[in-house]
Amino acid sequence: MKNLSISSLESLHDLKDLKLLRSELSKIKSGIENTGKGSARIILNGFAEEINSEYILNELTQIINTFTLERSKYYLKRLIKSLTEAKTGSINDLNLNRWKEYDDIITDSLWILKKRDRSGEHKAAYWGNFIPQIPNQLLKRYTKKNEWVLDPFLGSGTTLIECKKLGRNGIGIELLENIAANAQKVINQQKPLDCNTVTEIINADSTKMDFKKELKSIGIKSVQFLIMHPPYWDIIKFSNNKNDLSNAETVDEFLKLFGKVVENTYPFLEKGRYFALVIGDKYSKGEWIPLGFYTMQEVLKRGYKLKSVIVKNFEETKGKMNQKELWRYRALAGGFYIFKHEYIFLFQKK
Numbered sequence: 128m129k130n131l132s133i134s135s136l137e138s139l140h141d142l143k144d145l146k147l148l149r150s151e152l153s154k155i156k157s158g159i160e161n162t163g164k165g166s167a168r169i170i171l172n173g174f175a176e177e178i179n180s181e182y183i184l185n186e187l188t189q190i191i192n193t194f195t196l197e198r199s200k201y202y203l204k205r206l207i208k209s210l211t212e213a214k215t216g217s218i219n220d221l222n223l224n225r226w227k228e229y230d231d232i233i234t235d236s237l238w239i240l241k242k243r244d245r246s247g248e249h250k251a252a253y254w255g256n257f258i259p260q261i262p263n264q265l266l267k268r269y270t271k272k273n274e275w276v277l278d279p280f281l282g283s284g285t286t287l288i289e290c291k292k293l294g295r296n297g298i299g300i301e302l303l304e305n306i307a308a309n310a311q312k313v314i315n316q317q318k319p320l321d322c323n324t325v326t327e328i329i330n331a332d333s334t335k336m337d338f339k340k341e342l343k344s345i346g347i348k349s350v351q352f353l354i355m356h357p358p359y360w361d362i363i364k365f366s367n368n369k370n371d372l373s374n375a376e377t378v379d380e381f382l383k384l385f386g387k388v389v390e391n392t393y394p395f396l397e398k399g400r401y402f403a404l405v406i407g408d409k410y411s412k413g414e415w416i417p418l419g420f421y422t423m424q425e426v427l428k429r430g431y432k433l434k435s436v437i438v439k440n441f442e443e444t445k446g447k448m449n450q451k452e453l454w455r456y457r458a459l460a461g462g463f464y465i466f467k468h469e470y471i472f473l474f475q476k477k
């Protein structure tokens with residue numbers, strides 16, 4: 128790994144000759160290139176910090192290819208600033224002075240995620256889980272380290288595993304006792320980024336739970352991010368429990384129960400913070416039931432503004448894998464399209 132001293136970059140600022148500046152920068156650039164792909168280490172005031180070498184190389188190339196000394200120095204100053212000063216907002220830890228380094232963070236509204244992330248303790252066995260990349264992306268954009276995340280439909284615990292990996296505290300509510308217990312086991316196995324990270328699992332009904340009391344017993348009054356991945360009505364029956372949203376008799380009853388969870392959690396999300404809803408639609412008796420847009424409306428009725436609608440690709444579930452041909456035939460015969468997407472709605476508390 129190559130060390131890059133900021134003071135040596137700063138000293139280039141005094142050069143009065145473009146050729147000389149270019150040749151000095153080219154030396155630095157080839158030094159980084161020769162160490163291969165990966166990270167470089169910047170040395171600032173005696174401290175070392177790792178940085179994506181691709182980012183530095185691109186910036187150096189831009190400066191070297193500039194035609195005037197004035198412009199080169201402007202870019203050099205900008206590079207030094209990006210390496211030495213942090214510009215972070217109030218809802219995450221991203222340093223906007225180094226935004227070009229964040230190749231891993233999606234900013235488009237179409238998410239094509241090919242493979243499930245296999246790092247971490249996720250078991251992927253729970254029918255109806257979401258892939259870890261969903262909470263991972265959202266936590267990085269909408270929370271800071273040590274903040275609190277609430278997931279009222281915890282399932283197998285994907286959100287809390289990602290919380291532990293990223294140093295966020297998390298609370299998960301799950302109606303089914305055995306599912307909550309299994310989630311607890313895998314979450315315990317996940318090595319935390321920070322040993323002070325707290326994760327709490329509560330086996331309860333999110334339509335009825337006293338959130339104020341539970342949060343108080345954990346020692347907090349509010350959370351900074353809310354994520355919900357409710358049942359997609361009755362597509363997967365999670366249990367025979369009548370309070371399970373997947374057992375709602377009608378779509379209206381499903382929306383009423385979902386609305387209750389939105390209402391119950393609303394007072395505990397800090398003002399100005401974000402809420403992500405992950406849900407897909409369903410098809411029934413020759414009709415597309417837009418659960419996504421219906422649930423989105425339920426949220427908008429309750430004091431949130433819509434920030435984004437993300438469409439995410441949806442690979443075959445285990446159940447449908449062997450029925451691919453059958454579904455294609457049905458689609459052709461029935462005049463409809465096969466589901467290949469689900470939604471992530473992003474709201475902000477007004």
Ligand SMILES: C[S@@+](CC[C@H](N)C(=O)[O-])C[C@H]1O[C@@H](n2cnc3c(N)ncnc32)[C@H](O)[C@@H]1O
Pocket residue numbers: 253255256257258279280281282283284285286300301302303306331332333334356357358359365370371372373
């Ligand atoms: C789509 S799954 C969530 C999966 C989760 N994101 C994961 O990755 O494992 C929905 C979960 O909500 C739970 N659930 C249904 N009704 C509930 C309620 N009233 N209160 C709390 N949890 C409920 C179900 O048991 C199920 O585990």
